[in-house]
Amino acid sequence: MRLFLSIPIPEEVADLLEDLQTDLPAGRPADPEQFHLTLVFLDEQREEVAQAIHESLESLRAPAVEIRLRGLELFGGREPRTLYAGVADPEPLRALHAKVLARLRAAGVAPERRRFRPHVTIARFNALRRGEKPRLERFITENAHFEAPPFLAREIELVHSVLGARGARHEPLAAYPLIEE
Template sequence: MQKIQSEHTEEKRPPGRDQPLRLFIGVAPDSATQRFLDATCHHVAQQGLPRDHRWISHANRHLTLTFLGDTDATHLDLIEDRLRSIAATSPICYGEIVSTHPFPKNRAKMLAAELLPNPPLARLQQKCKALMRAVGKPPERKTFRPHFTLARSQRGFAGPQPVTTAFTCRLDNLTLYRSLLTPTGSQYEVLLSLPLEGAPDSQGTSK
C-alpha cells in the first residue's frame, strides 16, 4: 500500500498567499485500487472511446469528498487543523466499486468508476462538508455520489456500455488537493495527506 504522508513541509505550501487557491478534499486510491482501475480502463478501452478522450493519471486519481473551490490562502491553517481533527477521529472505511460508466449521466464528459454509498463514507463526507462553513462557504447541496474519474472527453462518452464490477476498495486517508489549470488540463497538487486513525464503529467494522 502506498505510504501516506502525515505532514507537508513549508516548501510544499503554495506560493502567493494573497492569491485564492482552488481546493478540494478527497481520498487518494491505494495501490490495489489503482491496479483495479487500470484493469477497468483496459477493459473499457476495448469497447471504443472518443478520439479526444484523455485518461486520468495515477497521480490525479482521487475520490472527491468536498469541493471547496477558490479559497483564500489565509484559511489554509484552519483547514489543515480541521482535517487533522477529522482524520484522527474517523476510521478507515471501504467502498464497493459497482460500475464504470459515463458520469454523472448516460452521455457525459467524464467516465468514472462509481461506488455504492455507505454510512461510514457518508459520515466522512459530511464532516468534510461541514468544514466549508468554517471558511465562510455554503455547504454543497448536490447528492454525494462517490466515484473515481478515469477519463475525460470534450466530445462526451456515450458508446461505452456500463461495466459492472464488484471490487472493495480501502479508503484510508484524507487528502487536501490544490487544482492547477494547465494547457493539458487540470493537475492536482497534494497539500496535505493524513491517515484515517479513528476507532472502528461499535460493530467492529467500518465497512
Template sequence: MRLFIALDPPSDIRDAISDLQFPSDQIRWNNADQFHLTLAFLGEQADNQLDALCEQLAEIRFQPFELQTLDMGCFRHGALWLGFQSNPSLARLQKQLARSLYTIAIRLEHRRFHPHLTLGRSRSNPAPAVEHLQRQLNHQRFTFRVDRFLLKSSVLRQDGAVHQIEAEFLAD
C-alpha cells in the same frame, strides 16, 4: 489556490482500474495517479487560509472503513465514472467535512454526493464506452481500506489537472 478534499485508492487499485482503459479517439483518459474520490470541492481559496483550514480538518474524527466499487456510468458532460457501494461511514465522513467547513465560512456546492472515480472524459456519446468498460470490468469489484483523507490542490493545465497533496488527515 484551487482545493479539494479527497480519498485516494492505493496505487495497486488505481493501476488495476487504469488497466480497464482502452484505446479511443473519443475519450481522454485520466492517468491512474489522478484517480480520487472527491469528498468536498472547496474551489479557489486564499493561500493564507491553508493553516486555518488544516487546523479545522485536523478536528475531524473517523474510524477506518472499507470501500468497494460497484457500478459505472457517465455524467451528462461526458465524464465516465466508476461508482461505489453505499457506505454509511463514507456518508458520515462527507457530512462531517461539510459541517466542519461551514464553520469556517467555506460553502460547498449544493450537489447530491455521488461517490465516484472519474476515469476519463468522452467528446461524444459516452454510452458505448461505458458499455465497453462494463464488459472489461465483468462484475469485478475493487475494495480498499480508507484510513485517511487528503487536502489536495489542483492546477488546471491544457493536458489535464495536476494534483498535489497539501495535507493528510489520519483516521483514529
C-alpha cells in the same frame, strides 16, 4: 488556489482502473497516478481560507471507511462528460462527508452545494464523435460487473489542483488520518 478534499486510491485498485482504460473506445483517460475519490470540492480559495480548512481538519476524529468500487456509470446524460467507477455502499462515505462538511462550515468555509455521489473518474469526454457513443455504451455493458477489492480509507488529503494545458495536476498539501477501529 483550487482545492479539494479526497481519499487516495491504493495502487492495486488503481491498477484495475488503469486496466479498464486500455479498452476505452473514446475519451481522455484520467491519469492513473491521480486516481482519487473526491470527498469535497472546495474550488478557488484564498491562502487564509486554505489555512482555515487545514486547521478545521487537523483535529478531525472520524473512523476509517471501507470502500469497494463497483460498476461503471456516466455523468452527463445524453452527452456524456465523465466515465466513472461507483461505490458499492456509499453510506459510510456519506457520513464522513457530512462530518467533514460540518467542520468546514464551523470554520466559515462554504463548499459548493452539490449532491455527493462518491466515485472515481476513469475518463472524460468532450463531444463524442460519430459512432463513439454506441461503442462507449457497449464498453460499459461489457464492464458492468466491474468490482475492485475493498480497501480501507485511512486518510483524507487536502489537494491543490493546478490547471494546465494537459489537464489538472494534483498536489497533496496535507493528510488527515482516519481512526482505525
